Amino acid sequence: MSLLADKTQQTQSVSQGSHTDSAAAFVPDQSRAERTTSYAVSDFPVPSGREEEWRFTPVDRLQALFAETSGTPLRREESLPEGVTVSTLSKDEWQGSGAPKPADRAAVIAAAQAEAITVLDVPAEAELTEPVRLVLTGEGALAHGHTLVRVGNFAKATIVLRHEGDAQYSELLTVVAGDGSDVTVVTVQEWADSALHLGQHDVVVGRDAKVRHIAVTLGGGIVRLNTNASYAGPGGSFEGLGVYFADAGQHQEHRLFVDHEAPHCHSNVEYKGALQGETAHTVWVGDVLIRAAAEGTDTYELNRNLILTDGARADSVPNLEIETGEIAGAGHASATGRFDDQQLFYLQARGIDEDTARRLVVRGFFASIVGRIGVPEVEEHLMEAIDRELEATA
């Protein structure tokens, strides 16, 4: 699979001599590209919480997902439009394919413990009129999952993954979008409050392909999704959209890494979140790397957080690394704000009661993303879910 460039793992041989630190045990990566990826569990020590990529995460509650223990797969219900097939791939076949490798402890455990790789194939040039729907339900146990979505050249497909129930779940999801394909992947996290979910989603954008990855996180005790996009050829476009709503006690973390290696590719990342209640915590990290060869790149990333009550915390970290000046555009924006009482006053001064006014403002805050999901069943469900979240505190 030539389209899956093998990013050879690098060590920090350059940085080690040049930087002395009292806590010399840990040397930060000089570039996002240097982050380890591997199938060997031993390459990833159990995180302590001091590592750059784990520093926001309550790792002490995730020990089950860092252990080399086998679990039971989530219950899977699927609805497949005509032409779409499901099969399995052995780990050996997978590891020889050049697909993106696990990039952290949880992902490498998921790759090692998942029984096999579930493969969803959308044939070349198929134009699906209905989404592929997968509902994954946890039954309170430890679970590991590994899914590959392969969309053939020039095909058009929407895949909706829904996560429900209770589980300690670690997963790898790889989406390989063929040349000229148009793919939308929606992942909805509506777990029970106690669920833990660590995911690594790799999206490989084919030449001139257009891929949208949409994360909707509403439920779960800890949800942490790492979404990595890379390009197999020029002209590709990646859009990462996200909507999250964290209540008291919830930790929701979305990390994105867009790796621009091919020229003339486009990426746009836009995540919006609302937080309410004591200890509600959200984390958004948006890394973009524009490599020397990626001339003509156009990229933008944005994160906005709306804090509805005291005691909630939103971390937002955009990072942009540029190795060539020959780009079309690169930018990012991040803002976290409290609920604006002036907006509330304005709406109430027009006769609208406070609860309705709050709902309008929060719906309005999310509208710019929700309206672009383009999957009506997801959009409607999401707006209803947001209303319910707000009612819970009203």
Place this chain on the structure above:
Amino acid sequence: MSTVESSTLEIRDLHVTVETEQGTKEILRGVTLTINSGETHAIMGPNGSGKSTLAYSIAGHPKYTITSGTVTLNGEDVLEMSVDERARAGLFLAMQYPVEVPGVTVSNFLRTAKTAIDGEAPKLRTWVKDLKQSMSDLKMDAAVAERGVNEGFSGGEKKRHEILQMELLKPKIAILDETDSGLDVDALRIVSEGVNRAKESTGAGVLLITHYTRILRYIKPDFVHVFVDGKIAEEGGPELADRLEAEGYDRFQSANATS
């Protein structure tokens, strides 16, 4: 307008404070004013005299504390009402700096407000027709209806949008807080005509707060009140506005300085 019953907004000896970094500051120091349906009252005064504080206090903005005095609408205690209850009772405040509410479309906002004020959803066909007509009268682009509330609006668009709301929500008493500020002559005329139309069709009482006399060429006041240092310093008919135009506020401010 024959169906409109007469309304009265009565403000009696109103004292209002605001918290500042220097401590509590009294802004209104005993304002007494009565506005009846169909009347237009102009409140004029220099910057910092408390004109806007009066407007926001009547509307119920939480920043202001009423320390004494009363405000009633047809005998009902306005100060006991929440902000939205005041609006539903028939008060309207056109704001000097209308607030942006991103992502909430103008059409959704107006329909929600209309439903709240009337207690029932407007009939869709007449509503759409009324909205289009009012927007066209105010020379507003129809596409504005699908934009976010005040989102990226120019100063003139924001003011037209305020008056559009006055026309559609049909308040009993409308307070217009410096609706003329920042408008060029054409926009001022369009907005003023909108106010006159709304007043004509609803018989509303209007409290027009302004720094300049310019808008009074388009909206004729029945009464003019000069506001200085948190209270009314002088009252009269339209001729008082003419005198202010000629003489400015110096007379009042120097009198205040020596007292």
